[in-house]
Amino acid sequence: MVTIKELPREEYLLKGHAACAGCGPSIAIRLLFKALGNKVIMVVPACCTTVIQGPYPYTSVAVPLQNILFESTAAAASGIVAALRQRKMEDITVIGWAGDGGTVDIGIQALSGAAERETNFIYICYDNEAYGNTGMQRSGATPYGAWTTTTPSGKRERKKDMPFIMAAHRIPYVATACPSYPIDFVEKMRKARDIKGTKYIHILAPCPTGWRYDANKTVELGRLAVQTGLWALYEIEYGKFKLNSPSDRLVDKAKRKPVKEYLQLQGRFRNLTEEDINRIQQWVDEDWERYRKLTSNSLSDATLHGKI
Amino acid sequence: MAQMIIDTANHIAGYAAKAARVKVVAAYPITPQTTVVEKIADFVENGEMDAEYIRVESEHSAMVACIAAAAAGVRTFTATSAHGLALMHEALHWASGSRLPVVMAVVNRAMGAPWSIWSDFSDSLSQRDTGWIQFYCADNQEVFDTIIQAYKLCEDERVFLPAMVCLEGFILSHTYMPVKIPEQKEIDDFLPPYRCGWILDVNRPLSHANLVSPDWYMEFRYMIQEAMENAKQLIPKIDKDYGKRFGFEYGGLLEKYKCDDADLVLVTMGTMASDAKIAVDSLRKEGLKVGVARVRVFRPFPTEEIAKLAEQTKMLATIDRHISFGMEGFLSSEIKASLYNKKNRPLLTGFIAGLGGRDVTSETIKKIAKKSLKQMHAGKVEKETEWVDLRE
Numbered sequence: 001m002v003t004i005k006e007l008p009r010e011e012y013l014l015k016g017h018a019a020c021a022g023c024g025p026s027i028a029i030r031l032l033f034k035a036l037g038n039k040v041i042m043v044v045p046a047c048c049t050t051v052i053q054g055p056y057p058y059t060s061v062a063v064p065l066q067n068i069l070f071e072s073t074a075a076a077a078s079g080i081v082a083a084l085r086q087r088k089m090e091d092i093t094v095i096g097w098a099g100d101g102g103t104v105d106i107g108i109q110a111l112s113g114a115a116e117r118e119t120n121f122i123y124i125c126y127d128n129e130a131y132g133n134t135g136m137q138r139s140g141a142t143p144y145g146a147w148t149t150t151t152p153s154g155k156r157e158r159k160k161d162m163p164f165i166m167a168a169h170r171i172p173y174v175a176t177a178c179p180s181y182p183i184d185f186v187e188k189m190r191k192a193r194d195i196k197g198t199k200y201i202h203i204l205a206p207c208p209t210g211w212r213y214d215a216n217k218t219v220e221l222g223r224l225a226v227q228t229g230l231w232a233l234y235e236i237e238y239g240k241f242k243l244n245s246p247s248d249r250l251v252d253k254a255k256r257k258p259v260k261e262y263l264q265l266q267g268r269f270r271n272l273t274e275e276d277i278n279r280i281q282q283w284v285d286e287d288w289e290r291y292r293k294l295t296s297n298s299l300s301d302a303t304l305h306g307k308i
Numbered sequence: 309m310a311q312m313i314i315d316t317a318n319h320i321a322g323y324a325a326k327a328a329r330v331k332v333v334a335a336y337p338i339t340p341q342t343t344v345v346e347k348i349a350d351f352v353e354n355g356e357m358d359a360e361y362i363r364v365e366s367e368h369s370a371m372v373a374c375i376a377a378a379a380a381g382v383r384t385f386t387a388t389s390a391h392g393l394a395l396m397h398e399a400l401h402w403a404s405g406s407r408l409p410v411v412m413a414v415v416n417r418a419m420g421a422p423w424s425i426w427s428d429f430s431d432s433l434s435q436r437d438t439g440w441i442q443f444y445c446a447d448n449q450e451v452f453d454t455i456i457q458a459y460k461l462c463e464d465e466r467v468f469l470p471a472m473v474c475l476e477g478f479i480l481s482h483t484y485m486p487v488k489i490p491e492q493k494e495i496d497d498f499l500p501p502y503r504c505g506w507i508l509d510v511n512r513p514l515s516h517a518n519l520v521s522p523d524w525y526m527e528f529r530y531m532i533q534e535a536m537e538n539a540k541q542l543i544p545k546i547d548k549d550y551g552k553r554f555g556f557e558y559g560g561l562l563e564k565y566k567c568d569d570a571d572l573v574l575v576t577m578g579t580m581a582s583d584a585k586i587a588v589d590s591l592r593k594e595g596l597k598v599g600v601a602r603v604r605v606f607r608p609f610p611t612e613e614i615a616k617l618a619e620q621t622k623m624l625a626t627i628d629r630h631i632s633f634g635m636e637g638f639l640s641s642e643i644k645a646s647l648y649n650k651k652n653r654p655l656l657t658g659f660i661a662g663l664g665g666r667d668v669t670s671e672t673i674k675k676i677a678k679k680s681l682k683q684m685h686a687g688k689v690e691k692e693t694e695w696v697d698l699r700e
Contacts, residue, residue: 050518059514059515064515065513066379066517067515068402069372069398069399069402072372072399075364076376078364079362079379079380080377080379080508082377083331083376083377083379086332086358086360087380087381110366110368113364113369
């Protein structure tokens with residue numbers, strides 16, 4: 001297991017970047033580089049990270065980075081992986097780094113294609129549950145009940161379950177993470193680097209401006225998302241589902257905090273009724289029933305990696 | 309020894325990609341382009357071509373994968389048609405804006421609705437303002453030669469732009485013609501290994517194509533315009549050099565046929581120019597002084613060549629296999645724009661013909677020429693734009 005002290009001191013997300021105060025994604029980028037170092041090539045579509053880099057002629061990212069069209073992260077990564085193979089430089093890790101809009105909505109076609117082609121790269125979706133860069137419009141990853149500028153009275157549909165959609169591609173590694181749990185985060189990045197094939201990691205990345213909470217509460221919000229069970233930390237490695245600490249003990253419902261504790265800290269959930277909150281709690285409980293079953297019955301025996 | 313083969317223009321495009329030692333091909337199938345990428349898939353799988361072939365899930369991804377592979381340091385190729393090209397539109401801007409020398413074969417096909425799989429230039433001409441160099445070929449040999457020339461041009465540091473090499477669907481794409489393929493060593497001498505102005509390099513990290521403020525954006529655009537101007541100078545030189553080495557030369561930006569003493573010059577693009585040459589030969593026998601000018605490169609546009617041509621002729625008649633709705637054929641507009649500030653402009657008339665693959669024979673072109681000559685003698689243009697052989 002890694003400890004915080006073992007992480008490299010080098011910073012590849014430099015000071016003076018242009019993220020908002022308390023930006024969850026920027027913490028995640030910093031941790032990503034701590035985990036993988038600078039022998040990486042990164043692909044970034046239109047998203048908050050476009051802004052975090054800062055405008056030309058400056059950049060805050062000290063690794064080679066290709067900005068690319070919104071729907072194209074995984075396609076660009078496919079091109080880079082192919083070029084590196086031709087150049088015999090396969091020791092370089094290619095990372096696709098896209099927001100939830102660029103992943104679960106407009107970018108899903110390219111991502112699904114790359115996964116089906118077994119492209120050797122890590123795709124990371126940093127999920128702030130809306131189109132953050134354009135000012136918080138609803139995405140397919142926005143949770144039920146959340147205010148956004150295009151769902152002013154709250155979204156009426158549930159969040160798309162992207163990690164399981166990716167798992168259905170039978171890729172070797174799918175994981176969830178949250179920068180509030182840096183050790184878990186770093187370990188998953190490193191594990192993904194060492195597995196050949198398409199790796200998908202979905203990160204919950206709290207956004208103070210969009211979620212309407214104080215900028216100093218980002219880490220706390222991420223922790224509450226995990227502690228209430230709204231965001232489960234798990235891995236699906238070669239089809240085998242596994243809950244990670246600290247989520248694994250939450251199979252016991254009594255150990256999960258009520259979702260209300262997480263929801264009430266955020267302005268985006270201000271319009272929720274008691275009924276809405278109960279509904280969300282019920283869905284979380286159902287999800288955990290699913291996780292419990294998956295933990296006891298390996299996915300490799302079940303649907304995802306079934307023998308055909 | 310050079311090799312003489314008889315094959316379709318689509319397969320020839322595949323031979324050209326192989327001869328150029330392309331390293332990454334990303335492609336999606338679409339009629340009538342498919343046999344280009346099938347040929348390349350064969351080459352890669354039977355080991356004749358040392359390249360990665362990415363079977364992407366859309367043309368949009370095909371173009372993006374080529375862009376990214378070019379950024380990661382290798383020569384890239386793709387091919388598409390019509391709706392595939394339209395789907396790529398956004399990415400075309402990204403290729404030229406990133407200054408990446410991607411080369412693509414565009415097998416021209418009309419745009420729907422209604423569906424048509426046959427040829428016209430509405431697909432590629434709609435991409436006029438994407439910052440791509442556009443070549444239009446008249447036969448299969450030219451397809452091979454132009455793809456090789458395009459890499460030479462695009463990877464020149466004075467250019468660093470992408471290029472599309474256009475060939476008309478079915479008319480060339482599926483028609484067998486003899487083509488001379490030079491020896492690989494000779495091609496290698498002509499076309500040095502891939503070069504790009506910048507590269508994704510872990511030892512020299514840079515953040516490419518990131519946000520740019522209004523303070524800088526215009527300079528980036530201006531540099532593309534400069535590169536286009538440089539391409540105008542380089543294309544005739546590369547064409548001449550190629551001609552010296554391999555025996556085929558295409559007049560650089562504008563190919564002229566019997567124009568020197570012509571009263572009327574028919575201006576057109578692609579294979580229609582070949583039919584126009586037959587028409588001209590026949591008209592010359594009747595004592596009519598008619599010539600043909602084939603616009604081989606549409607971007608950058610051969611403005612100066614057109615102006616020079618106009619000085620020595622009484623009338624220009626454009627034949628467009630395309631219409632810009634609400635205006636006229638693109639070629640007519642471009643030629644008018646090229647001549648606006650010149651003295652003694654010749655008369656100019658425009659014809660729309662061959663849309664959606666409708667046949668344009670040399671007989672049809674003779675009719676066009678005679679109609680134009682009548683107007684020339686009258687000293688007056690009857691119609692700015694006339695549709696040829698339209699059902700009433």
